[in-house]
Amino acid sequence: MALTAEDVANLARLARIELSEAELEVLAPQLDVILESVARVSDVAAQDIPPTSHALPLTNVFREDELRASLSREQVLAGAPAAEQMRFRVPKILGEEA
């Protein structure tokens, strides 16, 4: 299954990345190579090998319900692009129709 420029445009929209027509044409075949390479896993995965999402054979790694110190507000807002009323100030919500 070949990835089209249209597919890449849709992914770019979802990832909020602006790509030109030329970039889409370049990226589509490149991403396609990556997908094909990964898809080769299914060539070796037999019926007796269950799909896996984690490399570690662990389950139920929990933390007790206990408080740990939070950051100070100065530390928190230090990473904000802008701050106002002790909150992060961000542009009007992305993708909203005005």
Place this chain on the structure above:
Amino acid sequence: MTVLPYADALAAYDPVLGLEVHVELNTTSKMFCGCSTAFGAEPNTQVCPVCLGLPGSLPAVNAKAVESAIRIGLALNCTIAEWCRFARKNYFYPDMPKNYQISQYDEPIAYDGWTEVVLDGEIYRIGIERAHMEEDTGKSLHVGGATGRIHGADYSLLDYNRSGVPLIEIVTKPVEGTGAKAPEVARAYVTMLRDLLRTLGVSDVRMEQGSLRCDANVSLRPVGRSTFGTRTETKNVNSLRSVERAVRYEITRQAAILASGGRVTQETRHWHEDSGITTPGRNKETAEDYRYFPEPDLVPIAPSREWVEELHATLPEPPTARLKRVRAEWGFSELEMRDVVSAGAVNAIEATVAAGATPQSARKWWLTEIARHANEEGVDLEAVGVTPQQVAEIQALVENGTINDKLARQVFEGVIAGEGSPAEVVTARKLAIVSDEGALAAAVNEAINANPDIVDKIKSGKVQATGALIGSVMKQMRGQADAARVREMILEKIG
């Protein structure tokens, strides 16, 4: 916006509901980090690298939140997954600093359950599709613009204190066959769920603070058709009353579209409490667009059957089962029980019965005298100022003949006014019934002598005229006499 009158809408269309309830757990710390979940703190004081989504931070699952999720699942008669994973739900929105929400996708911790709601004495069985774990988002404040809402806002301000608070999403299966009762069933379901979650002790369930939130899916289909119509999902339904109103509104709105030959658009809509209508909300990506995949930072959860069994064994009695049980124990009729439930008097009556009163007397006082005071002051029954113990004491005074029902009302007034215990009020206000036969006989004689015409009537067989004489005696005794004894004495004297 055109709407069809509700009765017309229901004559032509059959509503199908789907309810999604988000409940914030009352754990001490957040789902994946040790920040506090306390409501109402100063903005951005309960955040850390994990709930801010800073690079390099790693989530760690709160054991208590998993336990609460399992208990909720069990209380809703769900199957508890033997093995399940968290998943990343990818989308860009400023209230989600990681640009993904850790949620569960095709492997919820609890699934395929059911519950029951009782409405007007009828039982509705509601199927539960799933209950899954996820994390709450931050809170946005939209600044500028005319309305203060997203539309027209100049920019947004974000507080991430709520980001990462443990959330359980409970989704029903399609609720069919409720007909015109659909809005009330929706409300009854959310009410039942609130009571259930409160009984479980897993959440504050305060809709006004957002710890219980409901999204209502509504679709219509022509009466008699079995395939579902196109649904809308209404958000921002933040009170029990709004649940009922929003569902009712959507039924009338969609019916108007269908009746005029139009098609309902599948969309998210926003409920407006003040105007009582819904408007189209933001166009969210469809499910495939969230590009869910298993969360690589968290290992799977595999609750042992022993753990699940242990949690199952310690579940409290579900609210619906409790109502069934107490109704049977108290011997109340359906109608009596319905009144008790809608007055919010179940707990009070239970405590009063435990303090020694009969169920019927407890019901009588809580639903008359105390309910009247509660209504006058606009407070809950429990806030009137009479304890179940005191109600039982007053009833005991009635039963041992110290006072009658009429005098009991004055005792209630005294107790509510803070004049002391029931016994002290009886003494202070001199309310005890006069059991002095001499004084009673004198009053009876007085009444008979003063009303010869009534005496004649009684003598000629009109026994009901006795009431007038009893009234006269009671007046002389300032109400402090046993009416039955007075009647006996009058009839003895005349007969």
